Amino acid sequence: MATASRTELPFHLQGNYAPVPDEVDARELPVTGAVPQELAGRFLRNGPNPHHGGSAHWFLGDGMLHGLELGDGRARTYRNRYVQTKLLRGEGTFIDDQGRVDLRVDAANTHVVGHAGRILALVENGFPYEVTPELDTVGWFDFDGRLTTAMTAHPKLDPATGELHFFGYGFMAPYLTYHVADRDGTLVRSEPISVPGPTMIHDFNLTEHHVIFMDLPIVFDPDLAARGGFPYRWDDAYGARLGVMPRGGGDADVRWFDVEPCYVFHALNAYEQDGSVVLDVVRYPRLWDRSNEDFAPAYLTRWTVDLGAGTVKEEQLDDRPIEFPRVDPRVVGRPHRYGYALQAPGGIGDEHATLVKYDQASGDAEVHDFGAGREPGEPVFVPRATGSAEDDGWVLTYVYDAARDTSDFVILDAADFTAPRRAAVALPQRVPFGFHGSWIPDRV
Numbered sequence: 288m289a290t291a292s293r294t295e296l297p298f299h300l301q302g303n304y305a306p307v308p309d310e311v312d313a314r315e316l317p318v319t320g321a322v323p324q325e326l327a328g329r330f331l332r333n334g335p336n337p338h339h340g341g342s343a344h345w346f347l348g349d350g351m352l353h354g355l356e357l358g359d360g361r362a363r364t365y366r367n368r369y370v371q372t373k374l375l376r377g378e379g380t381f382i383d384d385q386g387r388v389d390l391r392v393d394a395a396n397t398h399v400v401g402h403a404g405r406i407l408a409l410v411e412n413g414f415p416y417e418v419t420p421e422l423d424t425v426g427w428f429d430f431d432g433r434l435t436t437a438m439t440a441h442p443k444l445d446p447a448t449g450e451l452h453f454f455g456y457g458f459m460a461p462y463l464t465y466h467v468a469d470r471d472g473t474l475v476r477s478e479p480i481s482v483p484g485p486t487m488i489h490d491f492n493l494t495e496h497h498v499i500f501m502d503l504p505i506v507f508d509p510d511l512a513a514r515g516g517f518p519y520r521w522d523d524a525y526g527a528r529l530g531v532m533p534r535g536g537g538d539a540d541v542r543w544f545d546v547e548p549c550y551v552f553h554a555l556n557a558y559e560q561d562g563s564v565v566l567d568v569v570r571y572p573r574l575w576d577r578s579n580e581d582f583a584p585a586y587l588t589r590w591t592v593d594l595g596a597g598t599v600k601e602e603q604l605d606d607r608p609i610e611f612p613r614v615d616p617r618v619v620g621r622p623h624r625y626g627y628a629l630q631a632p633g634g635i636g637d638e639h640a641t642l643v644k645y646d647q648a649s650g651d652a653e654v655h656d657f658g659a660g661r662e663p664g665e666p667v668f669v670p671r672a673t674g675s676a677e678d679d680g681w682v683l684t685y686v687y688d689a690a691r692d693t694s695d696f697v698i699l700d701a702a703d704f705t706a707p708r709r710a711a712v713a714l715p716q717r718v719p720f721g722f723h724g725s726w727i728p729d730r731v
């Protein structure tokens with residue numbers, strides 16, 4: 288957190304990080320510019336919105352979904368709803384009287400994705416919650432009883448097979464488990480993966496033939512847990528490793544490669560090239576070594592794991608501090624040309640965030656600046672059509688306007704990234720800065 292606190296409140300309860308109190312419905316919202324006719328579906332975004340006004344850490348607030356429905360060039364509806372979790376309803380605790388973890392009790396506050404006809408609100412310490420397109424909660428979802436661990440908020444949907452590859456981590460053994468759901472949404476594989484300790488594993492990587500785990504030195508701390516805060520911190524002694532596993536393999540097939548200690552919340556993408564596995568990630572040189580409420584700047588960094596030579600090369604690709612990296616969903620696990628991210632010069636919480644578009648082919652980057660006091664969220668790319676070129680489509684995000692203390696939904700032309708916004712939809716309330724979202728087309 289780079290900006291000085293205006294009050295004694297932690298940053299995640301101030302300004303546009305603060306929760307909104309109401310669940311709101313609006314129809315036929317005012318549009319400036321033109322909503323592309325091709326956009327028929329819903330832009331859903333998840334984030335923490337502590338029900339009782341506060342939470343001990345940014346990551347712990349109750350999940351609230353904000354959804355905007357587009358179609359026929361119109362902004363048909365806006366709606367925001369809490370995910371009706373057992374945590375929100377006060378039905379049980381994450382750890383029960385016998386010390387057992389209840390994976391149904393979580394905040395479901397981190398991401399929302401569509402797979403096999405279901406929409407899932409995800410967090411990383413418990414089960415997903417299924418919601419309807421109208422954001423009503425169906426209930427916790429454990430893949431018909433087959434899922435026995437937590438589920439990451441960052442599953443990877445293989446664009447070629449339709450499979451959902453994901454993992455779960457926990458502070459009790461097994462610390463890490465790899466899972467695959469087939470294209471119909473049936474959980475077909477669960478493979479425990481051996482790691483030395485209980486680390487926080489937020490994201491992972493998928494390529495055409497491999498998955499890659501990141502076992503990095505943010506480690507569970509029972510003392511922090513006993514104090515009721517977020518129970519993970521930096522550990523100088525833990526080391527840092529990447530685990531490369533063939534997609535059809537198991538724990539014994541994982542090859543571990545040491546890397547310089549660091550942390551990665553988010554991978555931009557991963558792919559295979561010339562006998563190497565290439566990971567483009569947003570890397571924090573250090574994180575949470577004093578307080579787990581500090582977010583230092585992080586940078587786009589490439590790990591090239593040479594599977595023949597058994598080496599890892601690390602190179603920082605850019606000196607802009609970024610977060611929330613995204614690629615075209617059609618290139619997940621394959622070489623990408625373009626990447627999109629939120630640029631926050633002072634790290635998370637910075638007051639002049641912009642969006643950046645990277646071009647791997649040229650090595651250039653373009654910046655879309657929404658103007659003073661206007662702060663975007665995560666950029667979500669939507670292709671114009673199934674077969675269109677990689678940046679032929681739109682970038683969607685919510686933008687907070689501090690002067691009006693409200694938010695707009697904004698559409699940028701991805702191929703003309705610095706041009707004025709294609710369309711803006713005025714929302715009836717602000718959308719707090721949150722985490723991740725997805726475009727859910729009507730046809731799915």
Ligand SMILES: [Fe+2]
Pocket residue numbers: 397440441489552553722723
């Ligand atoms: Fe995330």
